[in-house]
Amino acid sequence: MRRLVALRVGTLALAALLLPPATRVAHADPLDARHIVRLTNESRQKAGLPPVTIDEKLMAAAKAKLFDMLKQDYFAHRTPDGRQPWAFMQAAGYRFQVAAENLAKGYDNEPDLQRAWMKSRGHRANILNPLFTEIGVADANGVVVVLFGRPAPPKR
Numbered sequence: 001m002r003r004l005v006a007l008r009v010g011t012l013a014l015a016a017l018l019l020p021p022a023t024r025v026a027h028a029d030p031l032d033a034r035h036i037v038r039l040t041n042e043s044r045q046k047a048g049l050p051p052v053t054i055d056e057k058l059m060a061a062a063k064a065k066l067f068d069m070l071k072q073d074y075f076a077h078r079t080p081d082g083r084q085p086w087a088f089m090q091a092a093g094y095r096f097q098v099a100a101e102n103l104a105k106g107y108d109n110e111p112d113l114q115r116a117w118m119k120s121r122g123h124r125a126n127i128l129n130p131l132f133t134e135i136g137v138a139d140a141n142g143v144v145v146v147l148f149g150r151p152a153p154p155k156r
Contacts (some may be wrong), residue, residue, distance in 0.1 A: 018067065022127040031110055033059075033137035039114040040127055040135065040146075047128050058136025061085075061092035062145040065101075075105055075143065085147065095152040100126040102146040109145060113144065 029152050035053075041051035065088040072080055079087075085101040107113040117123035126132070132148040139145070 030088065031107065031113065031139045033139065035110040036137050036139075036144070036146065037135055039093045039110055043127050044115065048132075049128060049130050050104055052132055053133040053151065055094065055134035055136055055151075057067065057092045057094040058134055058147045058149055059138065060091065061088040062136040062138035062147045064092065065147070066140055066143060066145045069107065069143060069145070072154070074098060075103065077101055077103070089147060089149065096149040097152050098129075098131050098148040099112060100129065100132070101148070102126050102144075103145040106142050106143060 037052070037054055044051055065085060068079060068088070069075060074080055077085055086096075086099060089096060089099060102117060104113055104117070107116070117127060126146075126148055127147065131150050134149045136147040136149075136152065137144070
């Protein structure tokens with residue numbers, strides 16, 4: 001089954017989209033995180049927005065969230081013990097002004113995933129949010145975690 005979930009900070013709006021059922025395919029080859037970033041930036045460019053850049057702390061946070069979902073067998077923004085995506089960002093040392101998370105499950109290629117996200121109001125809003133300047137992506141076993149952020153200004 002293909003599933004998408006988007007979460008935005010600010011209004012903490014949750015948008016979920018269940019796409020038509022698809023045959024679950026074993027994902028021997030993971031999706032390419034850099035290709036997901038490239039397609040995200042192509043969508044942003046078409047909207048007249050600057051690209052997001054890969055941030056290693058957001059990459060680590062996305063990977064930690066992904067592995068937590070796989071280990072605990074859930075697919076949601078909140079962990080079974082109630083932690084939000086921001087907990088993974090903070091644990092990775094990423095301080096943010098604004099942040100968001102897109103989740104997806106069951107996609108076999110990056111273009112199909114990007115098309116689905118762009119058809120979903122919540123996912124599209126995250127991808128095209130002009131406040132976001134950085135991104136982190138992780139995927140395994142057919143599950144994708146994308147974290148968007150804008151770093152907090154340095155403490156004085």
